[in-house]
Amino acid sequence: MRRVVLVDAGGANLGSVRYALRRLGVEPVLACDAEAIRLADRVVLPGVSTAATVMGRLRELGLVETLRGLRQPLLGVCVGMQLLFEHSEEDDTACLGLLPGRVRRLRAGEGLRVPHMGWNRLRPLRGDPLLAGFAGGDHAYFVHGYAADVTADCIASTSHGREFAAVVRRGNVMGAQFHPERSAGAGARLLANFLQVDP
Numbered sequence: 687m688r689r690v691v692l693v694d695a696g697g698a699n700l701g702s703v704r705y706a707l708r709r710l711g712v713e714p715v716l717a718c719d720a721e722a723i724r725l726a727d728r729v730v731l732p733g734v735s736t737a738a739t740v741m742g743r744l745r746e747l748g749l750v751e752t753l754r755g756l757r758q759p760l761l762g763v764c765v766g767m768q769l770l771f772e773h774s775e776e777d778d779t780a781c782l783g784l785l786p787g788r789v790r791r792l793r794a795g796e797g798l799r800v801p802h803m804g805w806n807r808l809r810p811l812r813g814d815p816l817l818a819g820f821a822g823g824d825h826a827y828f829v830h831g832y833a834a835d836v837t838a839d840c841i842a843s844t845s846h847g848r849e850f851a852a853v854v855r856r857g858n859v860m861g862a863q864f865h866p867e868r869s870a871g872a873g874a875r876l877l878a879n880f881l882q883v884d885p
Contacts, residue, residue, distance in 0.1 A: 688712065688727040688728055688881060689715065689725065689726050689727045689728070690707060690712050690714040690715070690726065690727065690728040690729075690730065690881070691714065691715050691716075691717045691722060691723050691725075691726035691728070691729050691730070692704060692707075692714045692715070692716050692717070692730050692732060693717065693718070693723060693729060693730065693731045693732070693744075693749065693753070693766075694716045694717060694718040695718070695731065695732075695733065695740050695743045695744050695747070695749070695766075696735060696739070696740065696743045699732045699733070699734040699763070699764065699865065699867060700716065700732055702865075702867040702868065703730060703732045703763060703866075703867045704716070705867065706866060706867035706873065706874065706877055707730075707877060709874065710874065710877055710878055710881065712881060714730070718747050718749070719747070720747075720748060720749060720752040723749065723752055723753070723756070724752060724756070726758060727758055727759075728758060728759050728760075728761070728880065728881060729753075729756060729758060729759070729760045729761070730760075730761045730762075730763065730766075730880075731753065731760065731761070731762045731763065731766035731769065731770075732763045732764065732766050733762070733763065733764050733765030733766035733768075733769065734764060734765065734829075735765055736765070736776055736777060736779075737765055737768055737769060737774040737776040737777060737779040737781065737789070737832070738774075738776065738777035738779045740765055740766070740769060741769060741779055741780070741781060741782075744769075750782065753782055753784075754782055754783070754784060756858065757858060757885065758858060758885060759858050759860065759880060759883060759885050760784075760858060760859055760860065761860045761861065761862065761880050762859075762860070762861035762862075763861070763862055763865065763866065763867075764829070764830060764862075764863065764864075764865060765830075766861070767834070767851075767854065767861030767862055767863050768781065768789045768832060768833075768834060768861075768863075769781045769782050770782055770784045770785045770854070770859055770861050771783070771784075771785050771786070771787045771788060771789050771834055772785070772786060772787060772788060773788045773789070774788070774789040774832060775788070775789060775790050775791050775832065776789065776791070776831075776832050784856070784859045785834075785837070785839050785854060785856055785859060785861075786837065786839075787834055787835055787837045787839070788834070788835065789832050789833065789834045790832065790833065790834075790835065791831060791832050792830070792831055792832065792833055792846055792847055792848070792850075793847050793848070794847075795847055798846060798847045800831050800847075801829060801830060801831040802828055802829070802830055802831065802833075802846040803828065803829045804827070804828065805825045805826070805827055805828075806825060806826060806828055806844040806845070806846065806852070806864070807822075807823065807824070807825055807844060808820065808822075808824045808825065808826055808842045808843075808844055808852050808853070808864075808872065809822065809842060809843050809844060809852075810822065810841065810842045811836075811840060811841055811842060811843060812841055814841045814855055815879060815882070815883045815884070816841065816853065816855055816860055816876065816879050816880060816883055817841060817842060817853065817876075817879070818875075818879050819875050819879070820842070820872070820875065820876075824871075824872040825869075825872060826844075826852065826862075826864035826865075826866070826869040826872050826873060827864055827865050827868045827869045827870075827873070828844070828846070828852075828863065828864045828865070829865065830863060833846075833850035833851065833863060834850060834851040834854065834863070835850065835851065836849055836850065836851050837851065837854075839851075839854045839855060839856045840852075840853070840854050841853050841854060841855050844864075850863070851863060852864060853876070857885060858885035860880065860883075862876055
């Protein structure tokens with residue numbers, strides 16, 4: 687049985703991510719100390735808050751270098767994914783820097799509300815074990831006002847006013863901008879793939 691740790695950085699979606707993993711037969715451990723995180727087989731960094739708030743909490747807990755040094759698979763969810771990048775426009779926040787790139791505010795427009803809330807179609811950009819079983823018609827549930835640009839590490843995108851990264855991966859570092867715990871079959875598939883994927 688893999689030891690899966692949920693980083694307790696104060697994200698409001700901790701409980702729902704935990705329940706989603708339980709539905710897959712995994713009992714994740716909530717942890718906010720470096721040693722427990724380093725001993726994990728899989729690490730999930732959830733986040734429903736602002737980039738600055740979650741980064742501040744990670745600094746308070748002394749977890750920034752711990753997360754930067756992980757060699758096991760790490761999955762950032764929502765704000766947790768945004769923190770994988772170098773910088774977020776949200777409160778001008780320096781992030782973990784595990785992936786090159788910036789997170790920018792979504793722009794409202796004709797028929798486009800921000801924050802973006804709702805179901806969007808995922809567009810796989812290349813094959814990856816994290817996307818095993820996904821097809822071009824899969825939908826996922828998003829709630830966010832900021833998004834990462836499509837870079838070389840983006841393996842699936844979607845759009846709301848502009849195209850942005852929906853799923854990213856570079857080696858052991860992975861992220862989902864959408865909420866897998868609220869995305870029905872597609873979300874369960876992504877979490878199940880994460881539990882199996884090699885770094």
